[in-house]
Amino acid sequence: MKKILFAGALTLAALQMNAEESKVIRISTDQTDLILKVGENGRLYQTYLGEKLLHEADVNRFSWDIHAGSDGSISQRGWEVYSGSGNEDYFEPAVAITHNDGNTSTYLYYVSSSTSPVEGGTQTTINLRDDKYPVDVTLHYVAYPKENVIKTWSEIKHQEKKPIILSTYASTMLYFCRSSYYLTEFSSDWAKEARMSSQQLQFGKKVIDTKLGSRAAMHTHPFFEVGLDQSVSENQGDVLMGTLGWTGNFRFTFEVDNAGSLRVIPAINPYASNYELKKDEVFTTPEFIFTLSNQGSSQGSRNLHEWARNYSLKDGKGTRLTLLNNWENTGFDFNQEILANLMKEAKHLGVDMFLLDDGWFGNKYPRKDDHAGLGDWEVTHSKLPGGVPALVKAAKEAGVKFGIWIEPEMVNPKSELFEKHPDWAIHDANRKTYYYRNQLVLDLSNPAVQDYVYGVVENLMKENPEIAFFKWDCNSPITNIYSPYLKDKQGQLYIDHVRGVYNVMKRVKENYPNVPMMLCSGGGARCDYEALKYFTEFWCSDNTDPVERVYIQWGFSQFFPAKAMCAHVTSWNKNTSVKFRTDVASMCKLGFDIGLKDMTADELAYCQDAVANWKRLQPAIMDGDQYRLVSPYETNHMAVNYVSKDQKKAVLFAYDVYPRFQEKLINVKLQGLDPNKTYKVEEINLMPGVDSALKSNGQTYTGDYLMKVGIEVFGFAATQSHVLELTAM
Structure with missing residues (x-):
């Protein structure tokens, strides 16, 4: 094969000269050490991941005994930190690239590393480079000492003449050598989110992934637990708890090799996503956040809860608003007078806010059910003649704040938006259209669509600056998978769409940083820490049956603090008491979606007391x-x-x-x-x-x-x- 040379390329000999220093990189929290070492072949390997070592001298003891031959080959495989496809490691790689000449091998060599302080911790940056192709990978690790959390991601770029094709692009790779491994995963569907199940990992690969594009976590959630040497336990034993900050398709690969070692690979799912990376363009993978607890999953959860409140969750240290929602009470059937009366009920109940749900928009195609109106974010004049301003005024007169539901990423074919811009929706015009919930997903890879979606929030806020809360829904996965905007680059769709969603969310947060927002996706199908940078909380499930919620909230609490988890008191499972329903909701961020007129006087008095107690005890429940x-x-x-x-x-x-x-x-x-x-x-x-x-x-x-x-x-x-x-x- 003809070797590709590039200006300023480091030769293999120079790379090996760097390695002679036996460079050791230590990434530490107060409880955990991740130790990396440059081998004699110039490549970077993990030598240790476990409980923090007490003596600095012990850090240098680890070695995989990797030696380079005169031809650059190595005599023994090791735990390469970011293994490339086509090398001598025969297991799942972190990155796979097709170069300009059709070659599919990637060998990454250590170039340099540095550390710098960041809020709450230390960031370690490591630069790797292929010795034959102008491809660079930068690995990032941020260690939060007090919270015992590490987050890591990678950046890939190149200077080849033409675009390269990325077919695998992991955020990181972690390795373990233990006697046994036990995986706890979190499966899901509508109304049965965060169901926990466990199994022992044996030789070979176990893959957890999703291919839904949007509403991507509907069938499985982007987090997991791995018990090391034993099944995951609440209060004892070693457990790895990891979650990926990505609102789209994700993939976790757990591979036990021939020697009984486990590699864990969190990544964007590369399904239908061979990504064409241009020269000098940087491909940034999602953040993978993990904690390694030696006191079971309960301590691991507290690590993640504290980290989230301090550094990741929007307004993580702020208070949360109790609310009364109208959905279970009215559905689509309401008018201005009905809503004004519910606002008075909200005040009487003692909650902070009234939240108007679906059904307030659309004129040519009024939103009477879920068949029409999505995309037309203009108030229905026949239903609400005073518009949103009249509702904001009524809430103010009632003495509560006003919040509103939107689903700006979606469109009904029966809408003015779709009539004007059918090319803004992801759909394949060559095939019969399949509709999930009678709607399509707007193509957020298109900057014009991003502007439109952002405008939904901006227009509402400009007209009604006193709107105090948004519930942002996302009810459909991507169907009829084709982007009219991307045309011949369909491999970009799943990734560029999610990046477009983030672009909108970032703009909203930048311009309206103090407006709380609930992340919803047909229930709990969006629950990741990248989206939660822009949202104060998420809706765990449309299932508000308190018996089911006991399990749902137990599952989500493994990774999310109570103040991020919305729980409402409703009429689901009327066989249970209002007290039981309220007590279950009170262990999370409390809300109500129930008619006060349906309650007895004692039930209403109880709820008023429970709301007052919850508010009083917020410092313990929300921040404890x-x-x-x-x-x-x-x-x-x-x-x-x-x-x-x-x-x-x-x-x-x-x-x-x-x-x-x-x-x-x-x-x-x-x-x-x-x-x-x-x-x-x-x-x-x-x-x-x-x-x-x-x-x-x-x-x-x-x-x-x-x-x-x-x-x-x-x-x-x-x-x-x-x-x-x-x-x-």
Whole structure:
């Protein structure tokens, strides 16, 4: 093969000269070390990932004994940090490139590295380069010491004369050598999100991926847990917890090789996405965020929760608005008067805001159901003659804030927008159109479409600067996959579309940084930390049955703090009490989507009290440390407690889901308390006229006793709940 030379290229000998320094790169948190080392062949390898080493001298002990021959070959394969296709490693690569001459091999050699401080941590930047082709890869790692979280991503660029084709482009590669590996994954569908299941990883590959494009996490979520040496456990054992910040197609590859080692590869799913990368263009992969806990998944979750509140979630340290939504109450059937009355109900309930859901827009094709109107973001004059300004005014008069639902990335074929701009929708005109929920996805790879989608928010805000909240929905995956805008570059669609979505979200945040926004996607089909840079919270599921929500909220809590998870009290599962429904919703960001007129006087009084309690206890529930105590997957009950940062306040949520007849009831042992403090226990969220039947109510206990002995809180009645407030004396 004719070798391609390029100006300023480093020769293999020069690369090996760098390697003679035995360069070691240490990426550390307070609890974890990731150690990389340049081999004698000039390439970069992972030598260690595990609990932090106490002695600096031990960092240099690791070696894969990789030696370069005179011809540049190596005598032994190792754990290459960013392995390229076509080299001597026969397993899944991190990057695969087709060069201008048709060659598909990529060998990356270490060039340089540097560190720099960033908010909350240290960023390590590593530069790699192919010795035969002008291809550069930059690896980025940001370590957050206190939170014990590392995020990593890569950048790929080149200076070949013509575009190269990327067919694989991982964010990173991580390796483990343990006796066994156990994967916990989170499968999903509409109304049954975040379902946890586990399996042992054996030789070969296990792949978790999605090909939906938009609403991409509908069938599986972009996060996982891997138990090392044992199954994932809440409070003991080593566990890797990882999540990818990507709102589109993703792929996790878990490969156990012939030697019993595991490689973990998080990436954009390259399905139908051979990406044509131009000269000097930078391809940036999504951020992969992970924590390595040696105290089980509960500690790993707290690591991620704290990191998210501090550095990733929009307004992560701010308060959250309680709300009343109209959807379950009215559906599409409402008018200005009905909404104004609901705003008064919101005030009476004690929540902060009224949220208007779907059905307020469209004139030529009014939004009477989900068959028409999407794309025409003009208020329906016959339904709301005063427009959005009249609604904002009515909310202000009622004494609550006003929020509004939008779905700006979508279009109904029955809309003025589609009539004017059919080329703005992703669809294949050569084939019969398949509609998911009677709609199509707008092509956000097109800058003109990005401007239009951004304009939906901007136009509303310019007319109504007092809008206090947006619920941003995304109900359809991409169907009829063809971009009229990209034409002969369809391999760009899935990726450029998501980048276009981010472009819009960034503009919204830049221009309206103080407006809270809920991320929704037919329920919980968008739940990633890249999108959550622009949203204060996400809608976990359209399923608000409290029994189902116990499982859904348990699953999502593995990776997301309570203040990012919206939970509403509705009429789903009327066999359960309003108290049980409200207590389940109160362990997350509380909202209501129910008619007050359907409640008894006692139920309404209870809800008013529960709202006041939730607001008062926000510092503990929203910003405190969460401890998952009793799993609904393992018992007929569930319990979670939150502890404020100063350990002076704690809240325990306990739920009897479906107890067996006269089953043995175990005390609930709390966690995270100060063992030397004395806490008064008081049951709150009680129905009017009902006294607590718990023995612990009104009693005082040391934190040590509460954590080692615990208290009786479970019972035999199905769908019964207790909320306990603990106050340090």
